[in-house]
Amino acid sequence: MSTEQKPDGVGARVAEERKLIGWTQARLAAEANVSASLVKAVEQGRAPASPSFISACARALKVGVTALLEQPYPRETRSEQMVHAGIPDIRRELAVYRIPPDDIPPRELSELAVDVGRASKMRHMVNLGELGRLLPTLLHDLRVAWHSSEGHDRERIFGLLAETYAATSQVVYKLGYIDLASLAVDRYEWAAEQSGDELAVLVGDYQRAGEMIGVADWAGAERFLEGSRKAIEPELGKGNPATLAMWGNLHLKSGLAAARAGRRDTADAHLAEATETAARLGVDRDDYRLCFGPTNVRIWSVGLAVEMLDGTEAVKRSAKVQLPSGTPRERAGHHYIDLARAFLLHGDRTGALSSLQTARRIAPTQTRYHPMVHETVRALARQEARSTETLRGFAAWCGIGRA
Template identity: 65%
Template sequence: MDNSKGLGSRVAQERKLKGWTQAALAQRAHVSISLVKAVEQGRAPASSAFVSACARAFGLSVAELLGQPYPRTNKDEHDMYASVSAIRRELAAYMIEPVEDVEVRELGEISKDVARASRLRHAVSLAELGAEIPGIMAELRAAVFTSTDSARERAFGLLAEAYAAAGQVVYKLGYTDLASLTVERYEWAAARSGDELAVLAGDYQRAGELIGTADYASALRFLEKRRSTIEREVGENDAPLLSMWGSLHLKSALAAARAGNRELADDHLGEARETADRIGRDRDDYRLCFGPTNVNIWSVGLAVELNDGTEAVKRAGTFTIPRDAPRERAGHHYIDLSRGWLIHGDRAKALGSLQTAKKIAPSQTRYHPMVHETVRVIARQEARSTETLRGFAAWCGISA
């Protein structure tokens, strides 16, 4: 497909190659024909749910339909993308004892590097993280072969966290199939860590994979089953367990919102909010960043997923993101809010939110497909594009 074109053009192109009418696509993707027409004509932004539904109908991956990974336009991008091949090699060798001798430090020292990798992940410092994470994974792979008993379990737990960090690099650069492989590797390592909550963090990621393929019913059923394993312990006020409980409810809320079930989405959001209030502060157990701030951020995103821009804008006005919030979460909030403003009908504020996201998390904003989609729709709706809009589009590497 032509990556210089917007999503609407690619949907129309693939639909025509299939020999389908717009009505046929709408029927197969379980969306309205008016939405198909609006997206193809660039009059409305495509939601993540719309993209997943169309990709499933076409028999494509979401990345293929979005045109990811995007072309590299400068040396910095080439350098950053270079980490992908090293990550791929390490994921392929995950259960093979290193052929060459690898110096393995004490796990306490390695854990400091893993913690730094997770901080880089939250800061969306993709270049630094991509440069460091393959070596960390290689050392931990060697550690699981040289450790025994509880030390080996700890090594597996650290390896699982490293896989999650690597997954964010490849996912944000548009290698979604490789990101799916990191989820499998995370599950494999977590299952050997002796940590029940680490296993549930893998289930959280697995549910995200189901949602990404528009299998919302399976995601909801799976999440319900996995939450039941800790339900009896929720009353004990164990903070890490409560963080996991609340995070799994947020993921269920997303599945429900993508399925168009507002009532169910609000129910799960309410459960998550109640749990966050019980904890009383933001935490980062298993790198899920659960707490009052994240629940507020999710509340805006869920309204956007339900195509209710007015509610998204309203919710965003009820809270302020703390200065110390992870840049990944804060940047994602403004990307979602931009989509909310666009649906609400305020293009200027939609662009303003994108500029805020750029200041907070530039790499995440530059490569986010929903940012590209939002910019193109703003440009289509504007009678004459402004210098600010043209500059932002050029920075993203797209022609608005």
């Protein structure tokens, strides 16, 4: 891609929205609390847009994040259409979540538990198409079950329903339906409250904080998560592994909020707390389908450095990341997407493209639809006088026509 070509991607849409309301680059920089040089670089396509830049600009311009990302991305092939095929039915189930279902007999609780476990496994494997087609039926069957139960069984069903809503929010988010993902988080919080499980409720707090971070309410997310941690702080001395894992995950999410806000010392402090907690556990766990342990903390350490735009530190931290064979593809793929961003910031274009190719091998659908992959590919293309055949092929696979 020639550097003279008109920029596309997030930068072009930020410029368009800015001009529609008559703002200069300097005005947008002031309103979004970012540097004017960064606004100029992103609009000109010389720098990729980071998640913090995107959410800050969206908030300042009063547009949705999806408007700047142009999500969901166009579906141009039958296979892409099939990946999205479950979305309309998911949307319907999220809409009727409290409506009594038709008078049909409920399935056995043990059968439902098996299917929910299968859905969560698909989520970790990033099998988005098959999972998207499974979820509507599973949500319906769980709705039948909780309307037909009482007591402990009813609480157990709500716990399974909450886990299914968590998988739902991840599927629709990864496919670019961000508002639908927010609705799934609402449904998760409702179901978790009905389950009577305090830690499940805190998983809802973890998700809610993610929603706040996504709309650039970083300080609010930090305050909210501080309150969440206080709810279980008195229990830490008992050493319950699930409680410790939740404590560590809440610190990691706080670290993300701080990193997006540019508060490096605070982000590092949260990372240190999570690292200490992971060392106390000594093993990787998957309580409430939130991975936590030494491996995930190291993965997060790389991602947090990338969020702070310190590619050199991120690459340095990545040397300590050893992914066990059982690492969920969702986490491993995300790690290599972050590592590609790290190498780009570090000035190693070869390392960036290699990391993207690794992410594609591990979790192809996640990589194909990840907006940071698109931004990284565009930045790589613009930094080269002529894009390599490998880069052009990767861009075409992602659906980026002008790389």
